[in-house]
Amino acid sequence: MASDGLGEPLVIRFGLINADNKYLTAEAFGFKINASATSMKKKQVWTLDKADETGDSSAVFIRSHLGRYLATDKDGNVTADTEKPGADSRFLVIAHDDGRWSLQSEPHARYLGGTEDRIVCFAQSISPAEKWSVHLAVHPQVNIYSVARKRYAHLSVERNELAIDRDVPWGVNALLTLVYLDRRYHLQTADNRFLASNGTLAVKPDTSTGFTLEFRAGKSGKSARLGKDELFVLEQSHGQVVLHCKQPTGTCPRTYIDRVDLSANQDEESDQEVFQMEMDRETKRCAFRSCSGKYWSLTPNGAVQCTASMNLRLPSRPVMGKYLAAKKNGQLLLLLLAAGEQEDFVLKLINRPLIVLRGEARLQSVAATNSVAASLSLSIIPNISHSVFSDSLGKYWTVEANGAVVSSSGAPVYFNFEFCDYNKVAIKTLEGNYLKGDQAGVLKANAQGIANATLWEY
Template sequence: MAQGGGFNETLKWTMGLINSAGKYLTAETFQFKLTANGTSMRKKQIFTLERVDASLVALKSSLGRYLSCDIDGKVSCSAEEVGNEQQFEMETQPDGRVAIRSAAHGRYFGGTGDQLNATPKEVSATTLWTMHMAMHPQINLRNVNRKTYAHLKGAEVCVNEEIPWGADAMIVLEFHEGRYALRLFNKKYLTRTGGLTDNLSDDSLYILVFRDAQVAFRDCKGKYLTAVGASATMQSRKDTIGKDELFVLEDSHPQCTLLAAAAKKYASIRSSQEVKANQTSVTDAEVFQLEAADRTDRSGKVKWAIHCNNKKYWNCESSNVVADSADPTKPTSQFDIEWSKDKVALIASNGKYVVRKANGQLAASGVEANEDAFFVFEMINRPILVLRGEYGFVGTKGAAATLECNRSQYDVFEVECKEGEYFFSKDGKFWKLEDGDSTITCSSAQPVPYTIELRAHTHMCIRASNDNYIAGEQHGGFKASKNVVDNSTLWEY
């Protein structure tokens, strides 16, 4: 999906496709066969929609092969490159479903079970697909016309924030039987009238209508969410799609405060572009957004750019740290992060640690990670959390509330942070490390501390009290069992 915060990338939608029988299109490993037998969206059911030009797309399976349709209507998913027979038009229907039409032969792709083909010349029930978005559901939402972001302001969602700063701009895009809900950080849902509700209903569910790289939200009355008036309040008004009804989905980057551990002062740009650890309270000027320079690196060695609310990045061309860079890709605007449980140390491009000087100024002049180089790291824009690993989403199971990591549907956890330690809970019960097998359950009546480490773009590790990282297992195990960073210990948040 689209990326915010200065590192823009070509948009590629990832999704599952559900047919008229309620089954997911599946790319089988054996001979790259296609079936529509999937009962939930896992790796084999996820396809990437790659844009070929303004009107044509290609569909790529998780095996790296493309959907193809020949002149006789035979479909396969074995092509390694995009040619004429791998190009399709996605025709959105009034109910939000899409018809997939072969650009080369003008026929529609559909069917059930293992009887899939592209022979029909007309759209019918068996050629219609529901698109279930497969990206992580915690997003920022940018209006195309206003070029501003949606955020919770009082009892309304307003589309007037120039940069999505703080927890109020984080939205969970929830899929419910073909429709979507917009859930705010206070766990309430946006209704079509612009109000908020605790419960899902027709008034808080929307059909996602795709327009190239953008989406519109159509309500149960056929009207579209838009930004209304000077306050840009989000509600349904029009029955047609214009620029005010189009939105871009963007990753919600981690935002944090950095408290100088020895001085107990927050890093800030409140008084100037100079970054100083000299504040005892938190405003937007003490909040920083971390953006991974390499979106594909999973080694934990990725460099980070630090974005400020003045739209500039930390810069270290001299030893002093100044928030004056417009280019997050330049070496002096990139930092290494060393994690030490509830604290971090930052290393600038000159190889020196960022330390707090006596006057509060931050400078890349430290030769070792001493007490002046440590900061308490607190992520502030995930008061609710959805986790996904390499085998699926994290959720609870059974009366023991054992956490599993291979779920097709996720649980939403509440997050509290205090002095760099995190407490995860659901329905008033906290995560607990069980004795013996390192299993995590959501069963404790008392808060239990964990620490987190950001290791890659939108991925983090979670460390338990036994000093191990929580690792996912293919059969669903969610255990604090590893002391190294690898794919099993990385959790998309």
Template sequence: MPTNGLHQVLKIQFGLLNDTDRYLTAESFGFKVNASAPSLKRKQIWVLEPDPGQGPAVLLRSSHLGRYLSAGEDGRVTCEAEHPGRDCRFLVLPQPDGRWALRSEPHGRFFGGTEDRLSCFATAISPAELWTVHLAIHPQAHLLSVSRRRYVHLCRQDDEMLADGDMPWGVDALLTLIFRSRRYCLKSCDSRYLRSDGCLVWEPEARACYTLEFKAGKLAFKDCEGRYLAPVGPAGTLKAGRSARPGKDELFDLEESPPQVVLLAANHRYVSVRQGVNVSANQDEELDHETFLMQIDQQTKKCTFYSSIGGYWALVTHGGIQATATQVSASTMFEMEWRGRRVALKASNGRYVCMKKNGQLAAVSDFVGADEEFVLKLINRPLLVLRGPDGFVCHRRGSSQLDTNRSVYDVFRLGFRDGAYQIRGRGGFWNTGSHGCVRSDGERAEDFLFEFRERGRLAIRAGSGRYLSGGAAGLLRADAEAPAGAALWEF
């Protein structure tokens, strides 16, 4: 299994939603907590940490403050502890409907309440002491079976999800978590939902909805009958087994899903490693050997390309490009220049990567011409979820306008044509109207350009040349001059 940051387990961040649909909030002033927020923003995000003493208790740390939730003997609750002490330990008691009850381990009382009247003094569980877990991570990821150490992917031939992949390669390994009515659905790359009997269905029916449970930092998915998803049989078919308790077989990791891309050269052929370690533009199909995992270094903003044969693109003698490197180094880093519908790549020798007459790639050019330009296509996001600094992109209620500050998200469909992307929502295609306002009701597809600027983040350029950003009012607009700040989107 490749290392060097190719497989990053996502740190599970979440919000806690009470019985009145308000989120647990950590305030900077006085380190007070309340349950008044109607949406999931920075102050409402929490991280679950195991008890350092290896006991069954857990710690709840505010992502916003970096401090721990604590409950005193008198029931007073604050979020001011810089280091976890005795009063910071809670026991998570999952309820049959998937909600949590949180009990102070040292004092035996339950945590709950409404608005700014929160305490940890209840001796029994009532609706006020029940919390729903709402994940705050980006919902598109790879799913790794802990027991089998294999990745879940869509098997189109058998019409099921299998946990048998050595690597999460290609679009079939992408899963999208859909939050509905306090439960989660697992959506495949072709927009179907995984039902607990292993079937894939087009609607999120009751047996395709799961409650989340956490165990030792791992995830378990419990169906409506109290059984847990697990890989079953020699093929690893993902379905609910017989277990009513999550053991190792029922546990999963969520891993970051970096962009996977194909590149089309000036000869209208795909860049590939099908014929060996030389990176060449010589194929007519986009299959595994033509797919590359692209990651951007956060400091230098340069990118690496990792191949399905297990090597990074690397600059070698005489300027050639081969997929032979097992470690990231200066020779594996490429600077991307965005040139409208095309991209140019500059290697560590300061020269541009070009396609030679025999199709092989080499960094030997001082200037960019047709042979130095490539069409770069994102292939593992047929379904697109976007999150900006203030929240997710979602249809505004009763309108075709798009909000950028929501705690819930809409899933959009992505198309591609000649270096540009077309985005489709519930009412039609995205289009930019008057004053740069982006709507989702177009009958014809408008072209948008994607620029991958940072690790896990892209900028979207409209036909006007401006970038899409979220304004103060939360509306999606094409009004940013530079691909930075609010014009960068987690995808």
């Protein structure tokens, strides 16, 4: 999906489920394909790529986890071993009212279907065997950008509606969660309500809040039924934070960093005190962006200002291990090589009222087993540099003697967050162990360092 918005469009990864509730699977051995898996793991994930960068066609390529492309010939033989997509790899996505998709070969006008190891693309019309349920394999918390209005969606508490009128997706009310129920997607707002088809917000999801996703290549769709007003871009939601001095400055008990002059001199939160964390994929260095679109930058004398444009957001010279400090007048600067009280800040993640952790081992969020719940509330404890997790029953995460993380404590148990990769966080206990998930979705605090298995997309 193309975007004229400020954020990065989501890479659309998904699983395809046939009429027998089995996932389309790409095997590593011989690049064979089948529909025999009952759950979505790495081999069941496919990526939607645009077939035409110019957007002149709605055709797409479908790429496996092995980097090979789905293709079919005129006789309906389906393969997934093509390194470079050609004409036989072009498919059209047809969305049905029941939320399912059909995939039609663009050059041969036949439909993809089949069961077990008999996957073919030969049907001239659509039957239940040629309909696939779509299970997104992306992090479900997103920002939504309107192509027509060139504005972002946000929850308007005053008007009690989901409005498309924000220049930037700022704050908790710009966060929307895609909830997959009964083959449809439901848009959940930050206050746990759901957008209904008549524009109202419902307390619980039902048939009126279920939507079908249709993905269009390019900036506009080529369909008689759709115009620009119906086109939206799903963008990744970066973590947004407020920072306040742990050691108060002046007379304020809690002093927030303000973007206007980038100094710690505010005693309440507003958009001016919210900064977006944008991690560089290669260097793992973090840039802080304000609601005006400017980035933190360093001056030659070590002062920190919020004046850099996007292409200058990473400092041209390393900070050499220096710490951010707040002077008594609130001015921010980098001076010391060792951290003391004036270098202590509390970072509060404000746009994840409900946090979903997506790990490497499983492409769903943390499994809802007898260990922990999949959807959790995240609380930042004021004046303490730790976080706690609680479930819908008010129980807190805790670590048992064998390292298993369970949701059973009646009192808060603190964890440390380490933001160390692109939109990912490592979670560490106060004893120094990192949380790690396994293939079964069981969560344990038994890792000694940061690795792919201990990083959680949030």
